Amino acid sequence: xxxxxxxxxxxxxxxxxxxxxxxxxxxxxxxxxxxxxxxxxxxxxxxxxxxxxxxxxxxxxxxxxxxxxxxxxxxxxxxxxxxxxxxxxxxxxxxxxxxxxxxxxxxxxxxxxxxxxxxxxxxxxxxxxxxxxxxxxxxxxxxxxxxxxxxxxxxxxxxxxxxxxxxxxxxxxxxxxxxxxxxxxxxxxxxxxxxxxxxxxxxxxxxxxxxxxxxxxxxxxxxxxxxxxxxxxxxxxxxxxxxxxxxxxxxxxxxxxxxxxxxxxxxxxxxxxxxxxxxxxxxxxxxxxxxxxxxxxxxxxxxxxxxxxxxxxxxxxxxxxxxxxxxxxx
Amino acid sequence: xxxxxxxxxxxxxxxxxxxxxxxxxxxxxxxxxxxxxxxxxxxxxxxxxxxxxxxxxxxxxxxxxxxxxxxxxxxxxxxxxxxxxxxxxxxxxxxxxxxxxxxxxxxxxxxxxxxxxxxxxxxxxxxxxxxxxxxxxxxxxxxxxxxxxxxxxxxxxxxxxxxxxxxxxxxxxxxxxxxxxxxxxxxxxxxxxxxxxxxxxxxxxxxxxxxxxxxxxxxxxxxxxxxxxxxxxxxxxxxxxxxxxxxxxxxxxxxxxxxxxxxxxxxxxxxxxxxxxxxxxxxxxxxxxxxxxxxxxxxxxxxxxxxxxxxxxxxxxxxxxxxxxxxxxx
Numbered sequence: 001x002x003x004x005x006x007x008x009x010x011x012x013x014x015x016x017x018x019x020x021x022x023x024x025x026x027x028x029x030x031x032x033x034x035x036x037x038x039x040x041x042x043x044x045x046x047x048x049x050x051x052x053x054x055x056x057x058x059x060x061x062x063x064x065x066x067x068x069x070x071x072x073x074x075x076x077x078x079x080x081x082x083x084x085x086x087x088x089x090x091x092x093x094x095x096x097x098x099x100x101x102x103x104x105x106x107x108x109x110x111x112x113x114x115x116x117x118x119x120x121x122x123x124x125x126x127x128x129x130x131x132x133x134x135x136x137x138x139x140x141x142x143x144x145x146x147x148x149x150x151x152x153x154x155x156x157x158x159x160x161x162x163x164x165x166x167x168x169x170x171x172x173x174x175x176x177x178x179x180x181x182x183x184x185x186x187x188x189x190x191x192x193x194x195x196x197x198x199x200x201x202x203x204x205x206x207x208x209x210x211x212x213x214x215x216x217x218x219x220x221x222x223x224x225x226x227x228x229x230x231x232x233x234x235x236x237x238x239x240x241x242x243x244x245x246x247x248x249x250x251x252x253x254x255x256x257x258x259x260x261x262x263x264x265x266x267x268x269x270x271x272x273x274x275x276x277x278x279x280x281x282x283x284x285x286x287x288x289x290x291x292x293x294x295x296x297x298x299x300x301x302x303x304x305x306x307x308x309x310x311x312x313x314x315x316x317x318x319x320x321x322x323x324x325x326x327x328x329x330x
Numbered sequence: 331x332x333x334x335x336x337x338x339x340x341x342x343x344x345x346x347x348x349x350x351x352x353x354x355x356x357x358x359x360x361x362x363x364x365x366x367x368x369x370x371x372x373x374x375x376x377x378x379x380x381x382x383x384x385x386x387x388x389x390x391x392x393x394x395x396x397x398x399x400x401x402x403x404x405x406x407x408x409x410x411x412x413x414x415x416x417x418x419x420x421x422x423x424x425x426x427x428x429x430x431x432x433x434x435x436x437x438x439x440x441x442x443x444x445x446x447x448x449x450x451x452x453x454x455x456x457x458x459x460x461x462x463x464x465x466x467x468x469x470x471x472x473x474x475x476x477x478x479x480x481x482x483x484x485x486x487x488x489x490x491x492x493x494x495x496x497x498x499x500x501x502x503x504x505x506x507x508x509x510x511x512x513x514x515x516x517x518x519x520x521x522x523x524x525x526x527x528x529x530x531x532x533x534x535x536x537x538x539x540x541x542x543x544x545x546x547x548x549x550x551x552x553x554x555x556x557x558x559x560x561x562x563x564x565x566x567x568x569x570x571x572x573x574x575x576x577x578x579x580x581x582x583x584x585x586x587x588x589x590x591x592x593x594x595x596x597x598x599x600x601x602x603x604x605x606x607x608x609x610x611x612x613x614x615x616x617x618x619x620x621x622x623x624x625x626x627x628x629x630x631x632x633x634x635x636x637x638x639x640x641x642x643x644x645x646x647x648x649x650x651x652x653x654x655x656x657x658x659x660x
Binding site: 011040079080081083086101104106107110112113114115117120130131152180182183184185186187188189191192193194248249251252253255256258259326329 | 341370408409410411413416431434436437440442443444445446447448449450459460461465481482483504507510512513514515516517518519520521522523524578579581582583584585586588589656658659
């Protein structure tokens with residue numbers, strides 16, 4: 001089942017079901033108004049959504065329409081919790097090297113997540129609005145899951161059963177605001193502007209064998225200005241899979257339905273596959289030649305993030321965004 | 331106007347209006363189901379709530395009932411964003427000293443906030459459930475404000491106009507999990523379990539001259555096991571008032587209605603007034619005698635946080651919680 005959220009006047013948008021080939025869609029509002037509300041009653045709502053999805057994929061849904069990724073929000077336009085991990089430690093090693101920060105041994109056995117802002121995500125085709133280009137704008141391509149209610153102290157094995165949906169993320173980052181922000185010791189705040197997710201979120205059965213029970217084993221393809229940045233495999237070099245990240249996040253408190261857990265920037269130790277953010281590419285250049293040649297994103301630049309199944313079909317649709325200058329009141 | 335949220339089967343609870351003396355209440359559900367939804371349409375909803383509040387305070391509301399703080403959630407049982415500051419730098423100086431962490435000069439001119447979990451707050455009379463006493467359980471008494479929609483890049487002056495409600499906070503902290511968590515560089519996650527707020531949130535007019543336009547100038551009174559821990563004045567030694575904290579949080583993104591901004595633990599340089607958390611008291615003991623004598627919270631201990639107006643009346647009602655052992659599935 002593939003789910004998306006139409007832009008409407010309401011902050012939660014309107015839930016739609018999208019066909020497996022991403023060509024058509026049908027409104028689910030007669031079942032539940034929004035994906036946020038669906039997550040809160042998932043056990044009751046899911047079977048009804050599946051019936052509608054089956055009829056759509058069989059070409060039998062009345063009132064189906066052409067699916068337009070430009071008209072959707074992120075699947076959850078807002079939610080009550082977004083925690084982003086850093087499971088691909090090759091990424092952490094490189095970006096920390098780039099800002100002359102230490103890589104404590106602890107990070108190799110103790111999962112690291114930051115609490116992100118979840119009040120206002122941007123859509124997969126919305127512009128990335130930034131006031132100042134000198135803040136150092138970068139993409140970070142990731143995989144994320146959505147959970148139902150997770151009890152405090154959940155085990156890794158039990159955490160696995162709470163994963164309901166998977167989607168892609170562009171966790172936009174402001175590299176030049178990070179060193180002074182992180183030096184304060186409280187984590188990211190202004191260095192992480194609004195995050196974007198893929199046009200659709202999918203249930204695990206859509207992923208087949210690519211979902212190994214804890215992570216998604218397919219290349220994550222990123223482009224900048226339509227040029228390939230990289231296609232690292234999200235199934236490789238992942239130190240902490242999603243059940244492990246969820247269990248860690250729930251150490252001392254419950255996580256409520258609709259919680260999004262991100263993998264962190266996907267990164268492989270085989271650097272020939274390229275990167276899922278510009279800062280890694282820059283750091284690799286510096287290590288190889290002493291100089292960072294690639295620039296971070298500038299106003300007008302575009303970013304694409306997508307993932308394809310074994311037969312070359314897009315699973316989640318493409319995140320496709322342009323960086324633009326934020327003008328207050330405009 | 332004083333607002334509270336009755337516990338119901340719904341995660342957002344039911345909005346009620348409480349009388350100025352905290353004795354009676356009336357349901358506001360005919361106007362708007364929840365405070366979360368009221369914040370999203372505040373300009374339209376507020377005048378209607380005020381009419382009902384006026385009638386309640388005049389003793390003329392039909393269907394009014396006795397207000398019982400044991401039956402309420404935090405005013406917002408959940409919301410889309412909770413950012414907590416550290417505006418009282420005397421607190422930051424002491425707790426950092428206690429964990430042998432540096433106090434960078436930057437903190438005296440650049441506001442510090444962390445992104446907190448907002449998916450599941452606990453009620454003002456709910457137990458503080460912790461799995462392990464050795465995690466180092468502490469209270470942190472604070473003041474917080476609730477905003478409407480705040481645009482990206484808002485000025486300090488404009489930020490002031492977005493403050494709609496004020497309440498108190500117990501930002502429960504797990505001291506012994508902090509050093510290793512903060513060493514990872516991503517801020518707090520498991521070291522901050524669920525937060526509790528005061529029984530009622532109030533509009534600015536309820537505070538009279540004690541609200542100076544940016545902060546609340548009254549002592550914040552904390553007790554542990556019914557013994558006074560301290561009564562530092564929230565109007566003193568505050569380096570960054572709420573408009574400044576809001577403007578900082580909105581540097582690179584908008585903040586959506588219902589965003590809660592916390593002050594951080596209130597702390598005065600005049601240590602004779604006592605503290606609003608145990609770790610400060612312990613650090614002051616260590617500085618004075620070389621030894622921390624006061625223990626952190628243990629299972630069975632109670633915590634009370636309250637604030638009184640010039641005539642000795644409780645403004646927000648009391649946060650009054652007991653620490654208890656979390657037993658999974660219980």
